[in-house]
Amino acid sequence: MxxxxxxxxxxxxxxxxxxxxxxxxxxxxxxxxxxxxxxxxxxxxxxxxxxxxxxxxxxxxxxxxxxxxxxxxxxxxxxxxxxxxxxxxxxxxxxxxxxxxxKDILKANPAKGVAAPRKARPLPKNLDVDEMDQLLSVNEDDPLSIRDRAMMELMYGAGLRLAELVSLNVRDISLSKGDIRVIGKGDKERIVPFAGLAREWVANWLKVRGALASGDEVGLFVSKLGTRISTRNVQKRMAEWGQKQAVSSHINPHKLRHSFATHMLESSGDLRAVQELLGHANLSTTQIYTHLDFQHLAKVYDEAHPRAKRGRR
CATH class of the missing domain: 1.10.150 (DNA polymerase; domain 1)
Known part of the structure; x- marks a missing residue:
């Protein structure tokens, strides 16, 4: 047996x-x-x-x-x-x-075409506005600290993915226009606005970037070795700043992007605009990031869409 x-x-x-x-x-x-x-x-x-x-x-x-x-x-x-x-x-x-x-007991496998249910995607966590202020209150004036604050301000201020952040080149940033040329998933290009403190701290970083960057390096953010910063280095530095600034939860780049999406949606209520800013191909992805449920979307649709109002008096 x-x-x-x-x-x-x-x-x-x-x-x-x-x-x-x-x-x-x-x-x-x-x-x-x-x-x-x-x-x-x-x-x-x-x-x-x-x-x-x-x-x-x-x-x-x-x-x-x-x-x-x-x-x-x-x-x-x-x-x-x-x-x-x-x-x-x-x-x-x-x-x-x-x-x-x-063993020729069955002619075909009846389980081959039956897919298992998808695993539930855990909702990403975000920081509230006070926690973001606490994290971003970096006032040290050495080049690495200025760089780190500029990276964090930009991720939170423009909702960038980690890969998008590290792949930015100096020429992709326009301080005068207040926009960034971003290459997202699938090599799709989008123009993202940035302003306020994000714009201010990127400008601060560009003033001191030459102290770290190698002469021919085109990457916007560089490591102390003078070359484009790696994703691993960004993750490490943000986690360290979270501890240094005594933020209660673990800090990672995606948490800043999700905080951007959540706070933008809470303030504007414009799901489509947030979708465009995040570079999502599908609205359903944005819905997951922003904790919305279908009932809320249906209510917005019913109240806003002209064809959904048919029959109402």
């Missing part, structure tokens, strides 16, 4: 369900030589699936089609399983069905 995991109890299954499982367990033990841990996981998942199929009055693996596989995934969701657990369950089922196809 092969190795049974600790706590594993063989249930009374119909022979047409039970026998192929035992062949599979022996196969992963002796031929594939999977680890004991993996064998136990496969047995646990497949045992649960087989018992569910019995409850669905499915008594033979040849009766299982893609619809039944989706039922298994749906039941996992109803039972409160995480997306990662359902994905693991479906992975075990695919491997088992591949074995049955190999």
């Amino acid at each position: 092969g190795i049974q995991p600790r706590g594993y109890r063989l249930s009374s299954l119909p022979t047409a369900l039970e026998k192929p499982l035992q062949f599979f367990y022996e196969y992963i033990r002796s031929e594939r030589e999977l680890s004991l841990h993996t064998q136990q996981n496969y047995k646990r998942q497949l045992s649960t699936i087989a018992e569910q199929l019995v409850s669905f009055e499915v008594t033979d693996w040849t009766m299982v089609d893609a619809g039944w596989v989706r039922q298994i995934a749906s039941k996992g969701m109803r039972d409160g399983l995480k997306a990662s657990s359902i994905s693991m369950r479906l992975s075990a089922l695919r491997s088992f069905f591949d074995f049955l196809v190999q």
Whole structure:
């Protein structure tokens, strides 16, 4: 029968369900030589699936089609399983069905085309306005401190991605116009406005940049080695400033970008404008960044769109 995991109890299954499982367990033990841990996981998942199929009055693996596989995934969701657990369950089922196809018990693998539910994307955290003021109150006048404040002011003031920040060249900044040429994801170019303290501190940095930058370096922000600063260096410096300024939460570049989006939306309520500023291709991405839910969007649409007002008196 092969190795049974600790706590594993063989249930009374119909022979047409039970026998192929035992062949599979022996196969992963002796031929594939999977680890004991993996064998136990496969047995646990497949045992649960087989018992569910019995409850669905499915008594033979040849009766299982893609619809039944989706039922298994749906039941996992109803039972409160995480997306990662359902994905693991479906992975075990695919491997088992591949074995049955190999043994000519099935003609095709019915689990191949069934996707696991997407893992929930955790909402990024933002700093409130007071925390941003605390972080950005950097008054040291050495070139590295001026550079760091300019980078943080620009990320928060223009909502840049980390990769966009480090790839900026001096020629991409126009202090007179108050705008930046940014190359975003997919090499898409956008022009982003920046003003106020962001503009002021970029100007301060440009005055001292020559003390650090190599003569032929075109990058806007440079390290103490004189070359374009790396993403890792930016992450490290921002985390250090978060600690130095006694900000309660860990500081990273994305948190500044998300704070920009959140504060802009709270002040303006203009989701489309924030989408353009962030360089998002899809409005749904901006919706996630800004903590909005669909009900809020629907309400805005109903109140604002001319065609949504039809029938109102």
